[in-house]
Amino acid sequence: MELAWQSREARHRERYLSRRINLWRDIFPPRMREALLNRETGGIVRLEYGAGEAVPGYDPKLVHRVPRSQFARQEIRGRVISPLKGRHYPKGMLGSLPGVFPQNCLPGRIIDLDDATMTVDLNHPLARYNLSVQAKILDVADKVTETGGRLTCWMEEWADNGPGMQARHQSQPTQFGIPDGMRRKDETDDGRFYREPRMVGHLDSQASEFLKGLYADALPEQAKVLDLMSSMQSHMPDNPALHVTGLGMNAAEMSANPRLAEQLVHDLNADPVLPFADGSFDAVVCSLSIEYLVRPQEVLNECARVLRPGGKLLVGFSNRWFPDKAMSMWMDLHEFERMGLVLDYFLGTQAFQDLQTVSIRNWWRPEDDPHINTTSTSDPVYVVMGTKS
Known part of the structure; x- marks a missing residue:
């Protein structure tokens, strides 16, 4: 479907x-x-x-102004979850509301917020x-x-549990930022963390094929591609005409990547400036790594700079990562809100048009996958993409 x-x-x-x-x-x-x-x-x-017609329509009676103190604060991984304007939360966290039980995990949205009150919208995210x-x-x-x-x-x-949550409320930016939201559990030097090669992938083979397929549909036939935050596992389509430059943290990992024509070790958290001239690439692809960036907006601004007009930027991710190095804000968000966060990065550059998001969920996990005894469902795939104006 x-x-x-x-x-x-x-x-x-x-x-x-x-x-x-x-x-x-x-x-x-x-x-x-x-x-x-x-x-x-x-x-x-x-x-x-x-x-x-297909989901419940918008009903203004499902919008409520309630005391901010009703928000059921919770602590996750040592961080207190606080209300933010534009964010979605389980309805049961939004206070004593008509027809809402504390156990209700369907999403409700805070659409306005001040020091004393909050306005919550219990309508379906796709109601409009x-x-x-x-x-x-x-x-x-x-x-x-x-x-x-x-x-x-x-x-x-x-x-009912995701689609629609990546969109802004009435074109207003969502307040994704939280105190220390860009901090990570492990704040030691990234160069030390990635010094030893980690020959592991973060997607099962089925999800990887889906990601490659989405990239294949978007990339020009003979594109010059920057594979940003590259590693040993390639998600590039099986197109030998693509010229792929890898930029990553570990030379040995990139040397094991068969799709890279050239490679460069560069720490984007230490220096978000890409070492390439303006308009150097037809496409920039960032796979399974956006959650590690501590200055993501600066990096996406650089992606826009090194792209030619009409060039494509594609950011793909799933729900698996190195937890010690992912930014805390990323882990607090619903998976569909993560698409909204990345979409906000695209919008923040003011350089992209024809913005799109894609989600692929609930496929069968391959029987030979090492995690098959844990879950029979393939890793979800999320992609945000745009074309440079």
Whole structure:
């Protein structure tokens, strides 16, 4: 399934593998059950929904002004979570609100905040948006007799815990910043941390293929590419015409990367200035590393500088990292809010147009993956991209 929608800042696509759909029992958005019936493997269904047709529509009665003191502060990894304007939090943290139980983990948003009060919006994050839904049938099995089992509301599966959270509220920047938000558990010199090569990847092979596919769709055929914060695992598409320059922290790791035509060791946290001339590249790609930058806005400004007009910047990430070196703010955010944070970096450069976000979730983890006994679900993939004006 692919859910497509557009905010004021960007276009968004959410891809989700829907496993074991039961057309006779499950709950679908309007017209979808009828459209899927009698379709064969490989069939594609496309449906358009107006705002409020597939998810609950916007209701002003779900916006509440409450005392700021009602915010249920929590401590995570030694840090106190405080309310911030524009951020999403579990509804149960937002105080005593009609119809909201403390255990409610669905997202609600703080849309205004002062010293004494906060305004919280309990509407669905997609309540105001038109939605385009495309379903591609990957497999069809005969129905067997069942005496029980689950009943799935598929729109809730697709859209209730993430999509929409990456968009700004009425084009106003989200207050992502928290005290010491750019600090890390390990503040020792990064050069020492990365001195010894770490020949490990942060994605399973299925998620890596998805990331490569997204890059392949966006990169020009014969592009000169800067692989920013490069390492041993390449996520570049299988296109020998790409000329890839790697910039990373460890020469041995980059030497093991078969896609790099050249490499350069450079610490962006010590010096965010990229050692390249203006307009040197057709594309800059940063994979699984944006969470380690302590001056990310400066680095993205540099990415814009070294790109040619029309060049692409692509930032991909998942939910796995070196926890001692990731910025604390990153770990406090919902995965979809992390896309919103990276999107804010793009907007902060004032150099990019045609901004897009993509999420890919809930695929099967490959059976030969070392983490298969921990989870059967593949690592999620998130990408934010834009074109230099």
